[in-house]
Amino acid sequence: FRESPSWAEADSLFSLSVESENLQKQIDELASFSDTPAPSVTRILYTDKDVTARRYVKNLMGLAGLSVREDAVGNIFGRWEGLEPELPAVATGSHMDAIPYSGKYDGVVGVLGAIEAINVLRRLGFKPKRSLEIIVFTSEEPTRFGISCLGSRLMAGSEALLKALETTIDNQNISFLDTAKSAGYAQDPVDLTSVFLKKGAYAGFVELHIEQGPILEEEGVSIGIVTAIAAPASIKVDFEGSGGHAGAVLMPYRNDAGLAVAELALAVEKHVLESGSIDTVGTVGILQLHPGAINSIPSKSHLEIDTRDIDEERRNAVMEKIRQSAIRIAKDRVVKLAEFKIVNQDPPALSDESVIRAMESASKDLKLSHKLMISRAYHDSLFMARVSPMGMIFIPCYKGYSHKPEEHSSIQDITNGVKVLALTLAKLSLK
Amino acid sequence: FRESPSWAEADSLFSLSVESENLQKQIDELASFSDTPAPSVTRILYTDKDVTARRYVKNLMGLAGLSVREDAVGNIFGRWEGLEPELPAVATGSHMDAIPYSGKYDGVVGVLGAIEAINVLRRLGFKPKRSLEIIVFTSEEPTRFGISCLGSRLMAGSEALLKALETTIDNQNISFLDTAKSAGYAQDPVDLTSVFLKKGAYAGFVELHIEQGPILEEEGVSIGIVTAIAAPASIKVDFEGSGGHAGAVLMPYRNDAGLAVAELALAVEKHVLESGSIDTVGTVGILQLHPGAINSIPSKSHLEIDTRDIDEERRNAVMEKIRQSAIRIAKDRVVKLAEFKIVNQDPPALSDESVIRAMESASKDLKLSHKLMISRAYHDSLFMARVSPMGMIFIPCYKGYSHKPEEHSSIQDITNGVKVLALTLAKLSLK
Numbered sequence: 001f002r003e004s005p006s007w008a009e010a011d012s013l014f015s016l017s018v019e020s021e022n023l024q025k026q027i028d029e030l031a032s033f034s035d036t037p038a039p040s041v042t043r044i045l046y047t048d049k050d051v052t053a054r055r056y057v058k059n060l061m062g063l064a065g066l067s068v069r070e071d072a073v074g075n076i077f078g079r080w081e082g083l084e085p086e087l088p089a090v091a092t093g094s095h096m097d098a099i100p101y102s103g104k105y106d107g108v109v110g111v112l113g114a115i116e117a118i119n120v121l122r123r124l125g126f127k128p129k130r131s132l133e134i135i136v137f138t139s140e141e142p143t144r145f146g147i148s149c150l151g152s153r154l155m156a157g158s159e160a161l162l163k164a165l166e167t168t169i170d171n172q173n174i175s176f177l178d179t180a181k182s183a184g185y186a187q188d189p190v191d192l193t194s195v196f197l198k199k200g201a202y203a204g205f206v207e208l209h210i211e212q213g214p215i216l217e218e219e220g221v222s223i224g225i226v227t228a229i230a231a232p233a234s235i236k237v238d239f240e241g242s243g244g245h246a247g248a249v250l251m252p253y254r255n256d257a258g259l260a261v262a263e264l265a266l267a268v269e270k271h272v273l274e275s276g277s278i279d280t281v282g283t284v285g286i287l288q289l290h291p292g293a294i295n296s297i298p299s300k301s302h303l304e305i306d307t308r309d310i311d312e313e314r315r316n317a318v319m320e321k322i323r324q325s326a327i328r329i330a331k332d333r334v335v336k337l338a339e340f341k342i343v344n345q346d347p348p349a350l351s352d353e354s355v356i357r358a359m360e361s362a363s364k365d366l367k368l369s370h371k372l373m374i375s376r377a378y379h380d381s382l383f384m385a386r387v388s389p390m391g392m393i394f395i396p397c398y399k400g401y402s403h404k405p406e407e408h409s410s411i412q413d414i415t416n417g418v419k420v421l422a423l424t425l426a427k428l429s430l431k
Numbered sequence: 432f433r434e435s436p437s438w439a440e441a442d443s444l445f446s447l448s449v450e451s452e453n454l455q456k457q458i459d460e461l462a463s464f465s466d467t468p469a470p471s472v473t474r475i476l477y478t479d480k481d482v483t484a485r486r487y488v489k490n491l492m493g494l495a496g497l498s499v500r501e502d503a504v505g506n507i508f509g510r511w512e513g514l515e516p517e518l519p520a521v522a523t524g525s526h527m528d529a530i531p532y533s534g535k536y537d538g539v540v541g542v543l544g545a546i547e548a549i550n551v552l553r554r555l556g557f558k559p560k561r562s563l564e565i566i567v568f569t570s571e572e573p574t575r576f577g578i579s580c581l582g583s584r585l586m587a588g589s590e591a592l593l594k595a596l597e598t599t600i601d602n603q604n605i606s607f608l609d610t611a612k613s614a615g616y617a618q619d620p621v622d623l624t625s626v627f628l629k630k631g632a633y634a635g636f637v638e639l640h641i642e643q644g645p646i647l648e649e650e651g652v653s654i655g656i657v658t659a660i661a662a663p664a665s666i667k668v669d670f671e672g673s674g675g676h677a678g679a680v681l682m683p684y685r686n687d688a689g690l691a692v693a694e695l696a697l698a699v700e701k702h703v704l705e706s707g708s709i710d711t712v713g714t715v716g717i718l719q720l721h722p723g724a725i726n727s728i729p730s731k732s733h734l735e736i737d738t739r740d741i742d743e744e745r746r747n748a749v750m751e752k753i754r755q756s757a758i759r760i761a762k763d764r765v766v767k768l769a770e771f772k773i774v775n776q777d778p779p780a781l782s783d784e785s786v787i788r789a790m791e792s793a794s795k796d797l798k799l800s801h802k803l804m805i806s807r808a809y810h811d812s813l814f815m816a817r818v819s820p821m822g823m824i825f826i827p828c829y830k831g832y833s834h835k836p837e838e839h840s841s842i843q844d845i846t847n848g849v850k851v852l853a854l855t856l857a858k859l860s861l862k
């Protein structure tokens with residue numbers, strides 16, 4: 001291939017040696033830092049388990065010869081200085097937080113796989129021209145503070161997030177800034193603008209990730225080359241009714257906030273299906289009733305909606321229909337629509353042509369079957385695309401399962417992904 | 432009136448002196464033993480707050496000259512020995528546990544009001560023929576262990592409950608027996624059959640309670656004389672779906688346990704309304720999704736249904752329709768109906784004619800407006816009716832509110848209730 005220096009002759013490509021067994025061991029070890037029992041994984045931002053897992057990963061980075069630093073919200077950077085360190089670096093990375101009762105591969109493959117990709121290149125004797133960096137992003141999952149891709153969103157310079165973080169609290173009323181401090185970040189004086197990346201800071205960013213969908217496995221393809229990431233949005237809704245005693249308040253006198261929220265959950269499904277496109281999805285993953293007693297009519301209810309599409313306008317149309325339904329339900333049931341808050345409404349992101357070409361060429365060099373595809377899940381890459389040319393490498397996962405304990409990718413598929421990542425980084429580094 | 436001895440001449444009836452201000456102070460003090468901030472009250476079985484509140488009430492009983500004992504599950508008995516102590520006693524009482532974020536009058540009026548009724552009779556110089564007993568029932572509310580009227584149900588000799596309690600756990604997996612022990616009850620060797628009452632142990636049981644409905648207030652009537660208690664039932668339902676990632680699993684491939692439960696909640700409302708009777712009610716007060724993350728399709732869901740009617744057959748028909756709907760929804764959505772458990776399905780209870788007559792005659796003597804009515808809420812009286820002639824005295828409450836912080840009865844209404852209770856106890860005691 002065009003950029004090939006001596007180290008990367010066709011012959012040596014096949015000798016890209018991934019220490020697969022060791023990598024699997026690391027994946028299993030990292031999964032043990034969890035707040036729920038195996039096989040489930042639960043690792044929430046800034047908890048003890050999260051802090052311990054970070055320590056584990058920083059140690060591996062150090063062993064890989066990377067110089068490690070962290071920013072004010074805990075994004076971790078491990079740098080391999082290139083021969084021309086003044087050039088913008090090439091970066092890779094993913095996240096390692098895990099939503100409640102999820103699995104051990106989401107995010108983790110792109111973190112531990114990136115460290116192993118660096119090790120692969122070192123073992124080959126490769127010398128990067130541009131520096132290579134691994135980034136472990138803080139809180140890709142919205143679990144604790146309701147904010148997805150917290151670390152990468154801030155790196156991408158979100159002023160809205162910067163402002164929101166001043167007052168963000170979790171559901172125990174613990175503030176983001178206090179928890180960040182107690183985990184060793186956001187020390188005084190807090191200047192979160194220090195997290196912002198400069199545009200042009202990176203010449204490219206590549207994220208290795210499990211597909212979280214069934215396509216690669218079903219079609220028997222080893223590598224997915226992501227061309228675009230669907231546009232995600234999320235909404236929080238609160239209804240308030242009158243509550244009361246489940247025996248004594250007769251049906252005509254009820255203003256049941258629980259039934260309002262049940263109706264809205266079904267309306268979400270209805271409006272998503274009305275879009276007519278297979279690419280529109282909507283989910284109610286959180287639904288809470290207050291006071292939550294069997295003999296008490298719910299006086300308050302809360303739900304959170306996640307909706308995505310590869311077509312931003314179509315997704316926005318669904319969101320508007322959901323809003324109209326919330327208003328109508330509140331009116332019909334004589335409950336108050338106390339909140340309808342759009343938490344985020346992000347546009348889709350396109351992968352960069354140069355990064356796509358590097359990933360394709362790496363797959364070809366390695367003789368791995370590959371296909372162009374769309375990412376329906378969002379990733380930190382969605383935000384990295386705002387400040388850097390971006391691309392993503394997908395590998396197959398069992399039945400497309402993700403966000404549950406059954407989530408699994410075979411070590412062979414992970415190994416293939418690490419090889420493609422290593423070669424892609426090498427190619428981009430030499431540009 | 433017929434039974435009147437010298438102390439109870441028409442004149443002295445009007446001098447029944449309730450220390451209203453002191454009683455209100457006690458109600459306010461008891462409300463301060465709460466796990467949530469005022470004005471809400473949360474007092475859950477065997478918690479520190481519950482144990483402290485019990486101590487407070489036992490102390491008041493002692494000050495009223497009652498001899499106090501507790502049974503193996505913590506039902507509290509305070510006895511005023513009558514002139515003929517070998518006769519079956521006359522009892523009164525209620526509960527003082529409070530569901531999350533509820534108010535300070537439910538149950539409490541019938542506990543503190545009973546103690547004050549005893550004080551009223553003592554101040555009059557009354558000497559009971561039959562002994563008088565106050566009973567404070569353990570866990571009328573099903574909050575912690577999902578079992579309503581735990582104390583009175585066991586007193587009434589429920590073999591099913593006796594058996595269930597051996598394995599009953601709360602949602603933190605703490606067993607009933609362990610918590611009872613740590614609160615000082617159910618000591619080794621545990622013999623919960625000791626809680627069973629003998630049939631005929633009491634000559635009568637009267638419970639003073641707030642109406643928990645709007646009728647007395649709307650009609651300007653001071654006293655409700657309860658002739659029957661509606662038949663309560665409760666059901667627990669669990670659905671299991673496949674879960675998965677909220678972005679990656681397309682709509683046709685979902686088996687969403689959360690939408691199944693939302694649909695069932697609305698079906699409960701539908702079937703209740705289909706009964707065509709104003710007396711049929713049904714409520715979904717508990718609805719939980721697992722894993723409960725915004726970007727995760729619910730893989731499990733749980734809901735709890737409370738349904739009641741004054742007509743037992745009509746209520747049972749609604750329950751059967753709910754079951755059919757649960758089966759249909761599971762089929763349509765290809766989720767598993769993992770559990771459909773009828774937790775309790777109690778018949779209605781009728782008040783005893785002799786107790787009704789005593790309450791009516793007391794109200795007349797006191798020149799208080801009164802009406803016969805049905806209790807739509809259940810009470811410990813539902814179970815006491817199985818072992819004793821039973822009656823209930825209702826007093827008005829603000830807008831019929833109950834099970835929420837706005838729950839309120841005026842001290843004037845409470846005072847009226849205490850007078851009717853005192854006089855009713857006196858009449859029954861002399862029979």
Ligand SMILES: [Mn+2]
Pocket residue numbers: 106141403
């Ligand atoms: Mn994820």
Ligand SMILES: [Mn+2]
Pocket residue numbers: 095106107140209379
């Ligand atoms: Mn991920």
Ligand SMILES: [Mn+2]
Pocket residue numbers: 537572834
């Ligand atoms: Mn109650």
Ligand SMILES: [Mn+2]
Pocket residue numbers: 526537538571640810
């Ligand atoms: Mn009650």
